[in-house]
Amino acid sequence: MSDAGAWGFVDDRGAAVTIARRPERVVAYVRAGAALRDLGVTPVAVYGSGHDGGALDPVKAGDLEAAGVPYLGPGRGLDEETLRGLRPDLVVDVTYDGKSPYALDEAVAERIGVPLVALSVGSEPRLAAIIGRFAQLSAALRPAALPEPLPGPGDVASAEEAVRAVVADGGGGVAVLALSGAAFDQVHLARPPAWPELARLVELGVRLVDPGPGPGANWLTADWEHAARLGPDLVLFDSRANAVRPADLPPVGHARVAPWNPETPPSPAAYARFFRDLAGALGAERGGGLTR
Template identity: 30%
Template structure:
């Protein structure tokens, strides 16, 4: 994969981090992707939402109450939101954000969504094809938010034109709260759009998440000396995450996970998100387990060639696990993230 090469980052670029730098968010837009066929057939293995006739209302995390005469059915969403809604049987017509990789495969943030059956309005930061958006006759635009009012991946420079199409917008907050809160909010949004949130499938998925959380709490309590570091890799810099602000790390910390992280003073330079280290200084923090950003824009552990990385005790002990710094907000997708960390802590050797 190509390496990130930008060196100056906006606040939104920092917020893309989910606790480590959102490397893809800072790359310049380089044209719109070709449209995929619009519309979407629900996966046969998924429950299919059945929207009620209406009227429809939903209060989002801006405190804005959006209303419509009928339940939205022509939905456009940030790719992670679309993936979460898909898990609840709610299908979208268009998506924006990291949807496909350079080889045309579904990005990790697409989850189980069939990306060939949606219209892709933009695959990178700054891309949003307004003409294709308007052609979908959208009746809802849904995305996440990394601050109190900014809709994630909706370009500031074209925001007014996008909003001018007339579709109501919904934002779900994913900053400085614990993971279980936005999970519940996404469930509420799906319910408002016709999902059966009391189905056996959804009930089982929620219980599995709660069980995994209990397992992680027990693992952390039984192994209090095991130190965990969250990182993200680019060509020249290794980013060490702080455990505040990010919904997953805040949740794991509340369950007792012992994070090793930069001090608050060091984190100030990035607005509280991360510390940038050269590869020569990658051993600054001693950890027994390293969680590495699994998003496409980050270099993955198997592709890191720096000798200093390979000499880290956690790397030598094969105690490196994946972390999706922008979790897909369905219980089905978040349970494996919790389980993976619980297993790693249960089986970790003390190497720091």
Template identity: 30%
Template structure:
């Protein structure tokens, strides 16, 4: 969900020189030899993949040293691909794993950055990666790849972008599955997880009478999700849930920004709140009087929403099953 992050951070400009970074990498150590191999049993064959920017990527052999934005890494991990490094929110302040990392074992990958605009270019070059993978909310903009250093980063290794905006979750998952297959993924557990996701999706139709509002809270703003822009929201709507669509959206179309004083702009039986690190926690939002008085909040029908659930069958099965467990406790308020 790019809106709140991009609204606060803005797009950055400029580039980092490649020469200095390459020199530093050449003077570094050979720790990359000890890094885990992402996949095993891959034949020495050529590799191609056309990403969602329309870029046809080609390598003389299947990439094994893969670096991925944490959401992309979580998706690939569930398909059996093991990235050697990640960037984006993967570690919480106490050192534990950020939920956005999904099933990625963060003790076995290198962290190149944990927050917006943080990407250790020198360390990335030293890893000698074969491929970088990231999702995209804006076509051509790799999520969490800093604008100021993107040119340098894309000179080091080919980069594959998977588009999220305007897609269904199933479409995005299929693209990650396609990419994973080209990388020699073993697909262990995929059929079972796909069946779980499909079963949970069908069950969502039982709750079509509930009006659901998807939100994210910031210190000075309350963001209302515009469903067509997010694969998870599209998936929920397609499954039969009544997801509130804001009457007016900000430039870019991802959300509507409200002041906390206007947090009661929309009625809902259920509120799903963004659980990512940068979003306000429920107890913090409850300090906002207008929010605390919302019928769904007073009724205790305020439930977590993993706004960047891994785009894999495992990731979505878990997300949907958790949502179902909460919706079973809810009821229409009018």
């Protein structure tokens, strides 16, 4: 759409938004806002999820804080008058089920008369499609005169090639377990097909460990002894602020550890960093260079 004409977008729930002009004041869930910022669109404010507290989680935020973007706290507790006072033209959230926005009750946006779009980050779309949809939204939001943003530290394709290279050089034998620390007697073990970036790593040849049968579509909740019995060489620990740090938890056998953000901003720059870091972790594990 031209900057001067009507603006429209169909989100991943199939909801169509049409407004009189291109939105200039965007409020977003922090993960979505960080991706938009990477892609050349800076939100006027961001809000968190039910996992977030009163401070912005730097792992999820990219460079939003450095850019001076205000954080409004968890979306479910967001004060409507605060949101109204920001005069937003559009709210951008994510959806895991393809039906509902994840972090903000849509009724809040409806009551103040602001349209909301939600892009899927669940298990159904492949990672490339998720990144592509955020690129489409950012392109629709940027003024036509602005150039495409630079992709950051290398593009996703070259970062994926770095993973393939280390896999071919022996890293494919490294057993990798992704998890989120809950307590000293409890851990959430990631099911790789449920997480687009982990599923993509499997496609690239990385040996992701499945936690086994049991309840939970995204996670199997178990004890640390179960995690150790899976025999990982490398553990990807949830690095978000709501997860317990590895130093405060039992070791997983003799596995080395590296960070993993289950809410990586869906931008080429952020995922390129993740894949390059993972390639480095695989290479270090293969060579015995990571800290246990």
